[in-house]
Amino acid sequence: MNLDRIPDEGWLAWTAVAVTVALLLIGLVSxxxxxxxxxxxxGLISLFLLAxxxxxxxxxxxxxKTWVEGYLDALLVEKNGVDMAAVSRRVEAMGKKIDHIEGVLAKVSE
Structure with missing residues (x-):
């Protein structure tokens, strides 16, 4: 999985700290x-609970989201592996056909 694609969730921690500090400051003022x-x-209790x-x-x-991205990356790797195996089988079959055609052409040219 490419870790560069996962966004930084530091904003979430800073927002939680800001909400907690605001609650404490309003508590001191009250x-x-x-x-x-x-x-x-x-009103403030319900507001902070919602926050x-x-x-x-x-x-x-x-x-x-992080779990789904990892799961989809794993599925994509699996699918690409299956596709590459199918392509290699096709190339191998085409190689056999080309060898057969070369053999036939060699016999015809004699």
Whole structure:
């Protein structure tokens, strides 16, 4: 498998870190001001759960994509091996026919 084709998933880790830092900062702000906490926490909890769910789905999709690419590469190698074997058998059969034709032409020329 060609590892150059697999995209770097570093953005996923950095996004998870950013979401976690944002959650901690908003938590600290809400502790400093209780009026903000009452209004912000119900919406923020669902927002961060959705963000982490999205990151989890992206991570799983990336893993599935990598697995599918590897599987398709293996199938392609197998198919190419079968095709090459068929081509070599055909070339071998053509070589036998050419040898037979050369023999016939040698007999005719005598």
């Amino acid at each position: 502790l400093a001001n209780p009026h903000v906490a009452g209004a912000a926490w119900p 982490y769910a999205y990151l989890g789905i992206c991570f799983c999709a990336g893993r599935v």
